[in-house]
Amino acid sequence: xxxxxxxxxxxxxxxxxxxxxxxxxxxxxxxxxxxxxxxxxxxxxxxxxxxxxxxxxxxxxxxxxxxxxxxxxxxxxxxxxxxxxxxxxxxxxxxxxxxxxxxxxxxxxxxxxxxxxxxxxxxxxxxxxxxxxxxxxxxxxxxxxxxxxxxxxxxxxxxxxxxxxxxxxxxxxxxxxxxxxxxxxxxxxxxxxxxxxxxxxxxxxxxxxxxxxxxxxxxxxxxxxxxxxxxxxxxxxxxxxxxxxxxxxxxxxxxxxxxxxxxxxxxxxxxxxxxxxxxxxxxxxxxxxxxxxxxxxxxxx
Amino acid sequence: xxxxxxxxxxxxxxxxxxxxxxxxxxxxxxxxxxxxxxxxxxxxxxxxxxxxxxxxxxxxxxxxxxxxxxxxxxxxxxxxxxxxxxxxxxxxxxxxxxxxxxxxxxxxxxxxxxxxxxxxxxxxxxxxxxxxxxxxxxxxxxxxxxxxxxxxxxxxxxxxxxxxxxxxxxxxxxxxxxxxxxxxxxxxxxxxxxxxxxxxxxxxxxxxxxxxxxxxxxxxxxxxxxxxxxxxxxxxxxxxxxxxxxxxxxxxxxxxxxxxxxxxxxxxxxxxxxxxxxxxxxxxxxxxxxxxxxxxxxxxxxxxxxxxxxxxxxxxxxxxxxxxxxxxxxxxxxxxxxxxxxxxxxxxxxxxxxxxxxxxxxxxxxxxxxxxxxxxxxxxxxxxxxxxxxxxxxxxxxxxxxxxxxxxxxxxxxxxxxxxxxxxxxxxxx
Numbered sequence: 009x010x011x012x013x014x015x016x017x018x019x020x021x022x023x024x025x026x027x028x029x030x031x032x033x034x035x036x037x038x039x040x041x042x043x044x045x046x047x048x049x050x051x052x053x054x055x056x057x058x059x060x061x062x063x064x065x066x067x068x069x070x071x072x073x074x075x076x077x078x079x080x081x082x083x084x085x086x087x088x089x090x091x092x093x094x095x096x097x098x099x100x101x102x103x104x105x106x107x108x109x110x111x112x113x114x115x116x117x118x119x120x121x122x123x124x125x126x127x128x129x130x131x132x133x134x135x136x137x138x139x140x141x142x143x144x145x146x147x148x149x150x151x152x153x154x155x156x157x158x159x160x161x162x163x164x165x166x167x168x169x170x171x172x173x174x175x176x177x178x179x180x181x182x183x184x185x186x187x188x189x190x191x192x193x194x195x196x197x198x199x200x201x202x203x204x205x206x207x208x209x210x211x212x213x214x215x216x217x218x219x220x221x222x223x224x225x226x227x228x229x230x231x232x233x234x235x236x237x238x239x240x241x242x243x244x245x246x247x248x249x250x251x252x253x254x255x256x257x258x259x260x261x262x263x264x265x266x267x268x269x270x271x272x273x274x275x276x277x278x279x280x281x282x283x284x285x286x287x288x289x290x291x292x293x294x295x296x297x298x299x300x301x302x303x304x305x306x307x308x309x
Numbered sequence: 310x311x312x313x314x315x316x317x318x319x320x321x322x323x324x325x326x327x328x329x330x331x332x333x334x335x336x337x338x339x340x341x342x343x344x345x346x347x348x349x350x351x352x353x354x355x356x357x358x359x360x361x362x363x364x365x366x367x368x369x370x371x372x373x374x375x376x377x378x379x380x381x382x383x384x385x386x387x388x389x390x391x392x393x394x395x396x397x398x399x400x401x402x403x404x405x406x407x408x409x410x411x412x413x414x415x416x417x418x419x420x421x422x423x424x425x426x427x428x429x430x431x432x433x434x435x436x437x438x439x440x441x442x443x444x445x446x447x448x449x450x451x452x453x454x455x456x457x458x459x460x461x462x463x464x465x466x467x468x469x470x471x472x473x474x475x476x477x478x479x480x481x482x483x484x485x486x487x488x489x490x491x492x493x494x495x496x497x498x499x500x501x502x503x504x505x506x507x508x509x510x511x512x513x514x515x516x517x518x519x520x521x522x523x524x525x526x527x528x529x530x531x532x533x534x535x536x537x538x539x540x541x542x543x544x545x546x547x548x549x550x551x552x553x554x555x556x557x558x559x560x561x562x563x564x565x566x567x568x569x570x571x572x573x574x575x576x577x578x579x580x581x582x583x584x585x586x587x588x589x590x591x592x593x594x595x596x597x598x599x600x601x602x603x604x605x606x607x608x609x610x611x612x613x614x615x616x617x618x619x620x621x622x623x624x625x626x627x628x629x630x631x632x633x634x635x636x637x638x639x640x641x642x643x644x645x646x647x648x649x650x651x652x653x654x655x656x657x658x659x660x661x662x663x664x665x666x667x668x669x670x671x672x673x674x675x676x677x678x679x680x681x682x683x684x685x686x687x688x689x690x691x692x693x694x695x696x697x698x699x700x701x702x703x704x705x706x707x708x709x710x711x712x713x714x715x716x717x718x719x720x721x722x723x724x725x726x727x728x729x730x731x732x733x734x735x736x737x738x739x
Contacts (some may be wrong), residue, residue: 027469027477035644039675047681077409083475148640183641236643240671251371266682269674273667 018051018295019253022068022103024091025076025084026056029110036072036237037106039214040246041070042141048263050254059087065098069253073111078123078139084114085127092130099132104252108238112215112231113137113188121188132214133231135196135208137188138259145187149281150207150234152180152200152214159219163251164244167264171271179203181277182234184214190233192216195223199232204278204285207233218253228252241277243270310388311372311564312380315395315431318557320372321549321588322395324563325579327372332578333570336369340718370568377411380711381418384426392422393564394430394437395556398486398608399644412472415440429563431556433488433502439472442501448527448567449503450559454482454490455552456510456703473498484552486608505563505572509555514589514600514713516548516590519555519579527566544577550582551612594728596708599699600625601725602715605639610715611648618652619711626710627658629702631695632665633720642668642717651676653715658705660689662698663720695724696731 023038042052051137057063065071088095099105105115108281113119117131121139154161154177164177180200189209192198198213207214215232218225228249232238239246247262327337347474370390375383384392394415399408419428419440430437431450441447471478471493483489492499504527507622508520522542547558558579565575584590592599604610617625634642642665651673653659661670670691677685689705692698695716702712716724 033643033646034642036672036675039646043675043678047678079409079475080470183643185641237646240646240675241668263681269667269670273671276664276667299392 011038013157017257018053019045019070020068021052021054021070021072022057022063022065023054024071024073024095024111025059025080025087026074027058028080028084028139029074029076029114032246033235034072034108035070037074037108037239040237040239040243041072041249042128044243044246044265045250047265049227053217057091060081060123061213062090065091065094065103068098068103069256070249071095071098071103071105073105073107073115075109076119077110081110081119081127082124084110085119085124085129088114088130089128094133096130099227099229100225102220102256104228104249105132105230106238106249107133107231108235109186109233110231113190115231116190116216117283119188133218133229135190135216135231136193137190139188141187144250146206146210146233147185148183148205148276148285149236150182150184150205150236151278151282152182152205152207153203154178154180154200155197158200160245160248162268163248163262164228164267167243167267168271170264171260171268173271173275176274176278178243179274179278180234180238180245181236181274181281182232182238182242183236184233185235186233190216196229199230204282218257236277241270241274243267243274310389311370311391311393311568312383312387312389313372313374313393313395313560313564314377314380315393315437316377316398317607318395318553318560321554321557321584322393322560322564323372323374324584325558325582326393326564328582329561329565329570329575329578330370330391330568332682333565333574335568338369338371338373340373341610362724378414381414384418384422389426391564391567392426392428393561394428394441396431396434396486396488396608397436398606409582412436417617417702419444427567429560429567431488431560432501433484433490433556435478435487435491435498435500436472438501439498448505448563449501450507450556450563451500451503452484452488452507452531452552452555452559453506453508455484455508465594471496471498485556485612488556505566507555507559509552511550511552511616513616513624514550514711516546517555518544518546519558520544521559521562521572521576523566523572525570543570543573543576545580547579547582548584550589551616553609553612554588590725592728593705594699597706598701598709598711599638599703599728600711600713601721602713603718603721604645604715605718607644607647610645610650613715614648614650614653617715618655621654624711625657625711625713626706627660628654629692629695629698629712629714629716630659630661630666630669631663631698631714631716631720631724632661632669633663633717634665635719638717638719645669645672649676655686658687658689658702660692660698660702662692662695663717680709695720696727 045052107115114129115132116129118134119127119137161177168177196216196218199215199217202214218229220228313319330337407735428441428444428447430441433451469477474496476495478491479494481490488499510518525540562572562575590601602613636639643734674685685723689701
């Protein structure tokens with residue numbers, strides 16, 4: 009009998025609450041992770057974990073939580089009370105977390121809105137969110153600048169360059185649609201600095217990230233308002249999530265893919281929304297804005 | 310005044326209702342081509358009012374489609390005799406915020422509605438039923454189990470939960486998205502028996518046969534009583550394809566019945582009705598047939614996917630996708646990740662155009678490419694403009710064959726205008 013290499017085990021992606029949090033094309037994120045892993049020869053097993061399920065999360069590599077509406081977020085908060093300890097254990101143990109929009113709000117310390125009241129979360133991300141009235145929603149395309157040392161940018165530098173977009177991997181693009189205002193604690197830093205759009209609370213940052221090993225969690229943790237969906241147009245982020253999952257089994261590199269279509273869509277989206285939300289702003293003006301925001305991107309504790 | 314609102318089917322339902330009323334000798338005032346925001350409605354009424362500023366010509370009926378968010382204001386201002394609510398799908402979240410928000414708006418609106426207004430609603434939509442089902446005199450319509458019924462609601466969570474108690478609904482069948490025969494396993498909330506029921510037998514893009522049955526006259530409102538027995542039935546062949554249009558026809562027949570035009574009197578107008586602008590309109594371009602079809606949310610894309618995937622290559626030879634994201638289209642184009650559009654193009658060539666073309670190309674790449682580096686099978690490329698895209702999609706097929714254009718709203722308007730300007734397009738008579 010030959011011993012199966014550790015990498016032969018299928019990657020397990022847990023999609024939490026797919027019946028409750030799946031607006032805005034969230035399924036696209038799962039689809040992209042699955043295909044990009046399969047294209048590199050890895051088997052992938054997608055596991056739907058519903059609000060009423062008692063699923064084990066022991067063998068999970070990536071946890072994805074999508075966006076929903078206030079009403080569903082109440083149910084999610086209730087289910088999270090039950091799922092909290094296996095979920096926290098999985099991510100402490102090395103599973104990676106991507107939480108989008110409603111999921112981002114639910115997985116922080118708390119989410120408060122007029123409709124749902126005060127919802128407690130597991131604090132997997134060191135953030136708190138307060139919703140404003142529906143009239144003050146942040147809606148539109150977003151372009152983020154990743155920090156200079158970002159491992160996400162590093163994961164896409166080559167494929168973006170090969171596609172003819174040498175700087176694209178320094179950015180994330182997505183669509184925001186939220187009335188929540190999210191404040192970050194010291195345990196996370198912003199995922200990126202907002203070049204176009206509003207972000208967490210209009211103070212310059214969007215999303216929250218804690219890298220593997222930070223805060224006592226071996227797993228990567230990312231929360232963000234960006235959907236659209238997020239991963240198809242951000243192949244570097246998709247690959248970084250896969251890399252974090254595969255490193256646990258000794259795989260440090262992913263075979264390069266032809267991502268010309270992805271980067272093309274990424275760039276077209278960025279240009280389109282820059283023209284709509286920041287008309288007339290030249291590159292140098294954005295550069296100045298970046299400098300002002302630079303101190304936001306310092307390392308987290 | 311008849312108002313028609315809901316996510317999908319406003320324009321077609323308005324169109325069918327007006328044709329039926331006109332065939333019964335009524336004069337109608339209609340807002341055309343999806344112009345359903347405040348300004349467009351006002352200008353429709355102003356231009357109909359004439360020099361004296363008086364709207365009421367004896368016997369004339371305004372049939373107006375109204376944007377969902379504008380509806381509460383329209384209901385307050387206009388003397389509404391019939392309010393038709395077609396469905397609530399997830400649509401244009403960027404404009405309305407969340408669908409729940411819209412439900413709350415409508416709930417308030419219905420609470421303040423005059424007793425003289427009769428609500429006509431799609432009983433297959435659980436959220437509409439929860440909103441209007443208990444209203445005295447409300448008249449429901451619905452389908453009977455379609456031939457190719459689904460068994461679960463399309464997965465979007467905003468509608469799969471019981472609107473009363475929040476538990477996931479159980480479905481006997483679904484027709485379009487979450488429209489179907491639902492029941493809540495927990496609180497007993499269940500689809501009521503509608504006044505009008507329709508069995509649709511589809512014939513691809515050619516049209517369908519509708520078997521209608523209803524429970525009695527609505528003249529004294531007794532017919533709306535769930536206990537009333539089936540009183541009539543008839544069969545009508547219509548030119549318009551898809552189950553979505555079966556719903557629209559049912560809505561129009563029901564609305565007309567409330568106004569005293571019984572289904573037998575409505576049938577001839579329905580059979581003769583062509584489609585309103587861009588709803589499966591057929592044009593001849595360079596000796597090939599071009600079918601214009603509008604998509605705007607997962608429900609309409611899923612419905613179209615099913616219809617095209619079920620069509621042989623002889624019926625649909627190529628596809629042109631055009632995706633734009635102007636304000637009227639909805640700025641957020643993420644919804645096409647919630648359905649799998651790939652079955653449309655598994656056996657036929659396709660071109661992608663429009664400002665969001667690179668995004669939609671990705672959508673198909675992630676369904677259709679099995680090995681890394683392979684090209685997307687069937688993909689003829691991105692086109693700079695919709696008109697160029699059409700030229701390429703037509704060049705790939707022989708004369709006499711059909712290309713279906715699958716497009717968002719503003720791009721479809723623009724494409725059609727371009728074709729007319731160039732003299733390439735002539736409407737094909739039915």
